[in-house]
Amino acid sequence: MFVGEARESAEKRQDGPVLDDPTAPKTEAVVLGSELETGVSPKTYRPRKWQSNLTVFSCYIANFSDGFQNGLANPTNVIFKHLLGKDGYPSEMKTRISNSLLVGAILGVLALGYTSDMFSRRAGLLFTSGLVVVGTLMSTLALQVHPSPNMLWYFVIVRGITGFGVGGEYPPSAAAGLEESDDFRRRLRGPIFVSFTTLMATSAAPIQLIVYLICLKASNNNLPVTFHALYSIATIMPAIILVLRFFMADSTLFHYSNFKSQRKPPRFYFLLAKRYWWRLFTISLAFFLYDFINFPNSIMSSTIISSLVKNNNIQTTAIWQVILAALPVPGVVIGAWLTNAIGRRNTGLLGFAGYTVLGFIIGGTFSKLSKNMAAFVVLYGLLQAFGHMGPGATIGLISSESFPTAMRGMGYSIATAFGRTGAAVGTQCFTPLQEAAGNSATFYLAGGVAILGMIVYCLIPESGKLDLEEEDRMLEKYMAENGYHMGEKN
Numbered sequence: 001m002f003v004g005e006a007r008e009s010a011e012k013r014q015d016g017p018v019l020d021d022p023t024a025p026k027t028e029a030v031v032l033g034s035e036l037e038t039g040v041s042p043k044t045y046r047p048r049k050w051q052s053n054l055t056v057f058s059c060y061i062a063n064f065s066d067g068f069q070n071g072l073a074n075p076t077n078v079i080f081k082h083l084l085g086k087d088g089y090p091s092e093m094k095t096r097i098s099n100s101l102l103v104g105a106i107l108g109v110l111a112l113g114y115t116s117d118m119f120s121r122r123a124g125l126l127f128t129s130g131l132v133v134v135g136t137l138m139s140t141l142a143l144q145v146h147p148s149p150n151m152l153w154y155f156v157i158v159r160g161i162t163g164f165g166v167g168g169e170y171p172p173s174a175a176a177g178l179e180e181s182d183d184f185r186r187r188l189r190g191p192i193f194v195s196f197t198t199l200m201a202t203s204a205a206p207i208q209l210i211v212y213l214i215c216l217k218a219s220n221n222n223l224p225v226t227f228h229a230l231y232s233i234a235t236i237m238p239a240i241i242l243v244l245r246f247f248m249a250d251s252t253l254f255h256y257s258n259f260k261s262q263r264k265p266p267r268f269y270f271l272l273a274k275r276y277w278w279r280l281f282t283i284s285l286a287f288f289l290y291d292f293i294n295f296p297n298s299i300m301s302s303t304i305i306s307s308l309v310k311n312n313n314i315q316t317t318a319i320w321q322v323i324l325a326a327l328p329v330p331g332v333v334i335g336a337w338l339t340n341a342i343g344r345r346n347t348g349l350l351g352f353a354g355y356t357v358l359g360f361i362i363g364g365t366f367s368k369l370s371k372n373m374a375a376f377v378v379l380y381g382l383l384q385a386f387g388h389m390g391p392g393a394t395i396g397l398i399s400s401e402s403f404p405t406a407m408r409g410m411g412y413s414i415a416t417a418f419g420r421t422g423a424a425v426g427t428q429c430f431t432p433l434q435e436a437a438g439n440s441a442t443f444y445l446a447g448g449v450a451i452l453g454m455i456v457y458c459l460i461p462e463s464g465k466l467d468l469e470e471e472d473r474m475l476e477k478y479m480a481e482n483g484y485h486m487g488e489k490n
Contacts, residue, residue, distance in 0.1 A: 045256070047249040052180040055251075058125075058244045059177040060196045065132065065237035066166045067204030073098050074298075074321060075212045075230060078306065078314060079223045084148055093152050095431050100156045102295070102424040104163020105170075106417050112168035113413020116175060117406060118264070121254060124172035124409075125245050128165045132238040135162030140231040143224050165238075170396075170416050171409040173197075178400045178408070179251035182468050190344065190464055193400065194336035194393045202332045202388055205298075206325040213318045221314060257405040257472040259484075271482055272407055275475075279402050280414060282459045286348070287399065287419035289453040290391040293355070293446040295423035296430035297384070301325075304439055305377075308370055320377055327381025328388040335393030344394045344401075345462045351390010352453040358383040359447025366440035383446075391453060395419070401463035404475040 047055075076097070080089045108128065116124035138158040145151040177196055181189040212230060219225040259268075273280075301324055306317045331351075338347040362369065362379050369376040396416075403411030430442050479485070 046252045047180075051247070051249045052251070054244060055176050055180045055248045056192070056196060058241055058248060059173045060200050061237060061244070062125075062129070062169055062173055062241050063197050063200035064204045065234070065241065066169055067201030068208045068234055068237065069132070069136070069162060069166050070101065070201070070298075071205040071208040071325070072230060072234060073101070074301065075209070075318070076227070077303065078317065079227050080152075081306075082314065083223055088148050089152070091431055091435065095427055096156055097152070097159060098427050099424050100159040101163035101166065102420050102427070104160035104165075105167025106420040106424070108164035108167030109170050109413045109416045109420065111164075113171035113409045113411075113416075116172035116409040118259060120260075121172045121176040121250050121409070122245065122248055124168065125176065125248070126242065128168035128172070129238045129242040129245060131165030131168065132162055133165075133235060133242060135159070135165055136231055136235045136238065140228055140235065143227060167416070167420065171413040174396060174400045174412050175254070175405075175408040176248075176251060178397075179253040179405065179468075182251075182253065188340075190339040190397055190401075191336040193397045194332065194339060197396050198388060198393045199329070199332045199336065202328050202392070206322050206329070209318060209322040209325050213315065213322060216315055216318060253405045253468060253472065257476065259406050268484060271479065271484075272410075275478060276403060276407070276411065279461060280411060282456060283395070283399050283402060283411075284415045284418035286391065286453060286456045286460055287395050287415045288422035289449055289456060290352075290387070290395055290422070291419040292422035292426035292429075293359075293449045294384075294387050294392065296426040297442070297446060300430060300434065300442070301380070303434075305373075308373055308376065320373065324377050324381050324384075327378070328384040328392075331385030331387075331389035332393055335389035338389070339394060339397065339464065343462050344398050344464050345457060345460060348390045348394040348398075348457045348460075349454055351386050351388075351392065351394075352450045352457060354386030354390070355383060355450040356447045356454070358386060359443045359450060363440045363443035363447065366438075366443065370439075383443075391457070398460060398463045401466055401468070402461050404471040405468065406472070406475060 077094055080094075080097075083089075108131075112124045112128060135158055139155065139162060142151055142155045142158065145154045174193070174197065178189060178193055181192045185192060208230075211233060212226065215226040215229040219229070301321065305320045305324065309317045309320065335347055335351065338350070342350075358379060362376075362383060369379065396412075399412045399415040400408060430445070433445065434442050
């Protein structure tokens with residue numbers, strides 16, 4: 001079955017029921033969980049609208065949960081620093097713990113990007129949600145491990161397990177959410193995608209810090225209790241998502257355009273790489289550069305603010321962190337609107353430009369800003385807002401839209417893996433640079449890398465102009481010419 005024939009004869013892509021050829025026998029396809037109930041023809045596949053909405057809704061919660069997980073690095077660093085001291089929690093171990101989630105995410109994003117394309121979006125999402133539950137629950141028990149060096153290594157391992165689940169969430173979630181949005185809200189697929197990915201992950205950061213502050217207040221600054229409360233709450237969200245995903249179904253696009261039943265010798269992958277290598281290279285490089293500066297700056301914010309707060313008061317530090325974490329959220333909202341207003345590529349360029357200017361301003365005036373906490377937090381927050389408005393809002397969207405359905409998960413996963421690699425490399429670079437040359441040097445580096453990001457963004461496709469079905473048809477034709485077919489078997 002070919003995707004073009006299936007869609008042209010089986011459905012008109014509008015809200016409401018599927019319309020068939022009037023001369024053909026009438027049939028209705030209803031998807032319950034992973035099952036397809038059909039009347040006469042198996043060609044009329046389309047999930048119910050509530051199932052599409054459920055898929056998108058679960059993506060909202062899942063990305064919020066992943067943002068919550070990523071944000072745990074800041075309070076965890078502060079808690080371990082106070083509990084273990086500088087000698088018990090050295091900078092190399094802090095970096096190792098921060099990177100454990102990233103390394104796990106890199107492995108997860110590659111593994112699930114492949115399996116979600118070759119098998120099922122739904123199965124991949126169920127697996128990742130379960131893994132996040134297990135990894136976070138194990139993290140909650142970390143303080144029960146003694147002595148402290150063993151505890152820190154245990155924590156590195158369990159955060160790596162969590163990272164595999166968090167990273168594995170991205171490809172099937174992004175692909176499924178984009179495809180379901182295209183099913184029923186094609187014109188708004190860009191803003192919807194940004195809202196359930198970047199907006200949710202960014203909004204999770206200040207909310208997670210508010211929860212952290214409440215736990216500190218409620219426990220009267222009892223750090224072990226606060227640690228257990230934070231990680232227990234982080235376990236609840238993926239457990240809820242796991243239940244919701246039992247009721248989701250694969251999208252129409254994925255049903256008609258996939259390689260599930262196709263043999264995959266090395267030549268198969270060579271053909272895909274030959275056709276899409278330039279898109280993959282430029283998007284992956286842009287992802288690498290953005291995460292290289294974004295992740296370290298986000299993780300180090302707690303350390304920088306803590307060093308500027310008088311008496312190193314943990315609650316005062318947390319309050320300033322909440323304010324700083326909330327400032328990028330309006331940037332994401334503006335970025336979601338700009339993706340349609342001026343295009344994905346121009347939105348990314350604008351964000352990188354703002355990041356460059358503010359990076360150099362903060363770096364050049366850091367000694368003065370360090371004496372005025374409010375001014376520093378506002379400028380630092382604006383820096384993050386421009387990053388989240390531009391590449392933060394658009395790079396994931398471009399990664400998802402630029403590849404056809406049958407390899408969307410793989411294309412997105414490779415680009416995201418490069419991004420997470422950039423985050424890990426950036427974390428390894430920024431911490432020694434901060435210790436050797438001071439905080440201002442890290443902002444100069446961030447501004448310089450943002451200039452490179454602007455150059456690379458000029459090379460990536462304007463994915464908002466791409467028709468996802470047309471991209472599928474072009475891939476189908478290309479693969480058919482080379483002896484490969486696509487779609488579900490009858």
